[in-house]
Amino acid sequence: MKERTRKSSAEPRRNAKLAAVIAEADWSHAQLAHAVGRVAFEAGNERLVSVGRSHVSHWVAGSTPSGDAPAVLAEALSRRLGRVVTVAEIGLSGPQPPVALDWSADTLTTLADLGRGNVDIERRSVLRAAGYSVAALAVPSQAWWDTMARRGAQRSARTGRLIGAGDLEAIREMAAMFTRLDQRRGGGHARTALAQYLTSDVASALRAAHSSADIRRDLFSTAGELAYLSGWMAFDNAEHATAQKYFTVAxxxxxxxxxxxxxxHVLRAMAHQAVDLGHPRQAVQLAKASLDGRRSTLASPRERALLEVVHARALAADGDGSAAAKALLRAEDNLASATKSDDEPGRVFFFGEASLAHETACTLRDLGDLTAATSEFRHSVRTRKAATFTRTHAVTLGYLxxxxxxxxxxxxxxxxxSMALDVMDGVHSGRTRQTVVDMRAALSPFRARGIPAATELDHRASRYLASAAR
Structure with missing residues (x-):
């Protein structure tokens, strides 16, 4: 009897906090293990990618997850519940995600900090996905916007260099080059080069003297587009915390x-990211903010169409099918009214018939209308210029x-x-990698039956993931 007592006292005590949050999420241990594996894959944490049901059971029983596992667990549960779940809430200790973005921080100082931290951000051992902060998604007020506009107009030069129209045009040319490279090759190509260019050459130009107020405004706008693009490339490559930082600066x-x-445009990207990470309520708020006031009324028809279709996706993810359908109709109407003579920014050059069909298909899929989603995905595949928009073409095929x-x-x-894997040659994107991970999961039962097509495709998928590992 004494031996039995000593043995039971040595057993780990049940982690009641973790068990309670898992129960709130209404997940089995197997479902949580799958979600943990997905977050770990996005974060580049190979050790946790294949985590199993037994790991979760041991953690609930009281064993302590090591390394980044507590943060990954918290992020997986946050996505399920649509709110921030901290490692402390689940009775563990580990790295805590930020709880707020400092919107009041000086813009150029924040940009410089991103430049100094760029090397650390790129270390593949850093857990990027778990650093994404749901609590940081609150949009600043109109008063903040007015203050920032005055701050920009009152900035004084910190260097003796004078920036003119030629300098601005050169930066715009670089922005166009990086944008086209992202569309063709994915966010994993040249993002560090873009971040270096933004935080060094462009940041220096922002601190310099400007030949006119119009040049200053246009330069800050162009820098904002570059910061947005750096964030978008990080998002596409599943570097979600990094993306959030750059979106904020943008x-x-x-x-x-x-x-x-x-x-x-940037708030729309943040909404898209929130949808993909399983935070529909925050996505709806961001999408609504992207369409608020002058953000919508001053936008070109093509850009309004983009804002509306992401709004539709957020509404669908949040379960509001009726509102999502109305947003889709507004997106179609806006794109139909776009003309070649419109004064529209270069950042929307990618958004056309194929892109609208892709986002519409995602919306319909999330609403459960698989037949209509299939039709829209096929329409997107047929109408897209695959040689120019290779990354999205591959993602569309994966979703289809x-x-x-x-x-x-x-x-x-x-x-x-099989066509998707053909297209992915030379593409470096977290979203394409995720479609291949999902492909292998869907193929698993057919591979087990010895179906040759499924087995061969799975081998190809495995080789792609090995070659595309970050």
Whole structure:
């Protein structure tokens, strides 16, 4: 009896806090293990990618997860519940995500800090996904915007260099080059080069003297587009905490330039990221903010269409099908009214018929209308210029294959996924990698039955993931 007592006292005590949050999420240990693996994959944490049900059971029983596991657990549960779950709340200790973004911080100081931290940010051992902060998604007030616009107008030069129209045009040319590279090759290509250019050459130009007030405003807007693009490339490569930092700086630069449409464009990207990370309520708030006031009224029809279709996606993810359908109609109407003579920014050059069909398909898929989603994905594949927009073309094919598999058309799905893998050659993107991870999960039961097409496709998928590992 004494031996039995000593043995029981040595057993780990149940982690009641973690068990309670898992119960609130209404997840089995197997479902949580899958979610943990997905977050770990995004973060580049190979050790946790294949975490199993037994790991979760041991953690609930009282064993202590090591390394980044507590933060990954907290992030997985946050996505499920749509609120911030900290490691302390689940009875563990580990790195804590930031709880707020400092919107009041000086824009150029924040940009310089990003430049100094760029090397550390790029270390693959750093857990990027778990650093994404849901609590930081609150949009600043109109009073903040007015203050930032005045701050921009009152900035004085900190160097003797004079920036003129030629300098501005050179920076715009670099922005166009990086934008096209992202569209073709994915966010994993050249993002560090863009971050270095933004935080050194462009930051220096922002601190210099400017030949006119218009040049200053246009320069800050262009810098905001570069910061947005750096954030978008990080988002596409599943570097979510890094993306959030750059998106925030992009909004600040847009505010100092008094450029509401650019701010709306960035807030739309933040909403897209929130949808993908499983935070629909915050996504809806961001999408609404992107369409608020002058962000929408001063935007070109093409840009308004983009804002509306992401709004539709957020509403669908939040379960509001009726509102999502109305937003889709507004997006279609806005894109239909766009003309070649419109004075529209270069940042929306990618958004056309194929992109609208892709986002519409995602909205319909999330609403459960798989037949209509399949039709829209196919329309997107048919109408996209794949040589120019290779990354998104690959993602669309991956999504189409997944919907076909859900409908039981596994032969069609295998054919579509095979095309997706063909297109992914030379693409470095976290979103393409995730479609391949999802592909392998969907193929698993068919591979177990010894179906040759599924087995061969799985081998190709495995080779792609090995070659695309960050």
């Amino acid at each position: 909004v600040q630069l847009a505010a100092e330039a008094d450029d509401p449409p650019l701010a709306g 294959g997944a919907v076909q598999a859900r409908q039981g058309a596994i032969d069609e799905a295998c054919s579509t996924w």
